[in-house]
Amino acid sequence: xxxxxxxxxxxxxxxxxxxxxxxxxxxxxxxxxxxxxxxxxxxxxxxxxxxxxxxxxxxxxxxxxxxxxxxxxxxxxxxxxxxxxxxxxxxxxxxxxxxxxxxxxxxxxxxxxxxxxxxxxxxxxxxxxxxxxxxxxxxxxxxxxxxxxxxxxxxxxxxxxxxxxxxxxxxxxxxxxxxxx
Numbered sequence: 001x002x003x004x005x006x007x008x009x010x011x012x013x014x015x016x017x018x019x020x021x022x023x024x025x026x027x028x029x030x031x032x033x034x035x036x037x038x039x040x041x042x043x044x045x046x047x048x049x050x051x052x053x054x055x056x057x058x059x060x061x062x063x064x065x066x067x068x069x070x071x072x073x074x075x076x077x078x079x080x081x082x083x084x085x086x087x088x089x090x091x092x093x094x095x096x097x098x099x100x101x102x103x104x105x106x107x108x109x110x111x112x113x114x115x116x117x118x119x120x121x122x123x124x125x126x127x128x129x130x131x132x133x134x135x136x137x138x139x140x141x142x143x144x145x146x147x148x149x150x151x152x153x154x155x156x157x158x159x160x161x162x163x164x165x166x167x168x169x170x171x172x173x174x175x176x177x178x179x180x181x
Contacts (some may be wrong), residue, residue: 017073
């Protein structure tokens, strides 16, 4: 990939978040169940108090879960990747050693390897059985291209630990992990 693409229009920031469908599909079975229970109990002469309470609690948890899951994802800026998993974290492009796709629990996720050995698994983009994203490959290549275009001219790869000490690579599968002390 080229360092600078002539004639390409580069936006200031790019943001990827889980889609509404990706947020809704995992809770769809419980939605159908509670709706069916509510309808059947209303047809039987009214909803008894514990069931009504359970439906209200479920609805509140569903709305809160969707509201708090929406900010998750990644924002690409010219200087860094701003990752939102549980808290906001900024990863400068110069510290990134690799961007890969890995499988985790039946889903394919984008993973950022840092020079310090830290591994960051992104919450978006993601694709899998209940989290299908037809533009996953495009998003992955955009993140990788953004890193290649913005990592800076003085970026150098950090050799894997096995290459530094003549030993075997790290056992946890992260080739960029810091060597054991």
